[in-house]
Amino acid sequence: MNKMEEGIFEKEWKLNFTQCYPNGQLKYSELDNILQVSASEHADILGFGTKAILRTKQSWVLSRMLIEIEKLPIFEQTITVRTWIQDFSGSRSTRNFEVLFGQRRLVAATSLWAVFNIEARRAETLIASTDHVIPHPDRIMTSRTAERIDGNVAFNKIRDYQVVLSDLDIVNHANNVKYMDWCFDALDPKEVLSGKIKTVEMNFLRELSYGNQVAINEARIDDQNAIYSITRGERPHFLMQLTKKA
Structure with a gap:
């Protein structure tokens, strides 16, 4: 309804x-x-x-x-x-x-x-x-x-990915929901399933197209905060900050 x-x-x-x-x-x-x-x-x-x-x-x-x-x-x-x-x-x-x-x-x-x-x-x-x-x-x-998420931190690459057809939407670019999937799929499942994530903040910086090769990167800030980036070459296309419950 x-x-x-x-x-x-x-x-x-x-x-x-x-x-x-x-x-x-x-x-x-x-x-x-x-x-x-x-x-x-x-x-x-x-x-x-x-x-x-x-x-x-x-x-x-x-x-x-x-x-x-x-x-x-x-x-x-x-x-x-x-x-x-x-x-x-x-x-x-x-x-x-x-x-x-x-x-x-x-x-x-x-x-x-x-x-x-x-x-x-x-x-x-x-x-x-x-x-x-x-x-x-x-x-x-x-x-x-x-x-705006501060992406000027020390990232470590945790996965490579290539944009596929199922990632695209009607505007012919990777749908932004897929960016979340790629990052969460790169994490430890126990962390994702814990239910302890209290905030998810995202910046969508640049679009991605079919066949683009990207890297998923992680920067652990402290016990409660981590930042993830999706980069193509040296350019960030997406930033996501996760904050856990204390």
């Missing part, structure tokens, strides 16, 4: 077995995907979703995201995702989320999006009208904004 009220969109998701880890917890990349699909459906209703703006050779691309996790949802739960636009500046938009199970908030998130010209492969102002959008500048769920 979907619901729209005063600029706030709600979507229910019943979690199936393909979305969950062997321990029944929702995969981190699937959580990211659920948030983004909910955002996309809200944008569709507002008239500037993917299908509508592709006609003008534009697309939304995710620039930054911060996800704060109290508890991961689990297999067969029906969760509610609420999302709304915090602000809109023409070429960029801040969008917030909360994930509920019943009345309990499990996850809060904030994200920064940019409008991308799919032919010129660069950011530009959205052509579609946004005059009817109801922003919620004061409805902020996370403890802080999604910030």
Whole structure:
């Protein structure tokens, strides 16, 4: 069931077995995907979703995201995702989320999006009208904004990867959810399945295409914090910082 009220969109998701880890917890990349699909459906209703703006050779691309996790949802739960636009500046938009199970908030998130010209492969102002959008500048769920991750740390390469067809989306580049998968797949499964990750922060810096060879790298900052990068040659394309519960 979907619901729209005063600029706030709600979507229910019943979690199936393909979305969950062997321990029944929702995969981190699937959580990211659920948030983004909910955002996309809200944008569709507002008239500037993917299908509508592709006609003008534009697309939304995710620039930054911060996800704060109290508890991961689990297999067969029906969760509610609420999302709304915090602000809109023409070429960029801040969008917030909360994930509920019943009345309990499990996850809060904030994200920064940019409008991308799919032919010129660069950011530009959205052509579609946004005059009817109801922003919620004061409805902020996370403890802080999604910030720039400091990638100037000593990384160690933990895996090589080549972008394959199943990584691509309708804009003909590797979907950003796949970046998460590549990083989490390179980690110790016990660490991923522990349920101790409390924040996931991501910076999406450059797109990747079919056949690109990349390296997945890790920098352990301390017992609670680690930063991961995806690089092509010497250039970073993605940064992700994980913070564990103390």
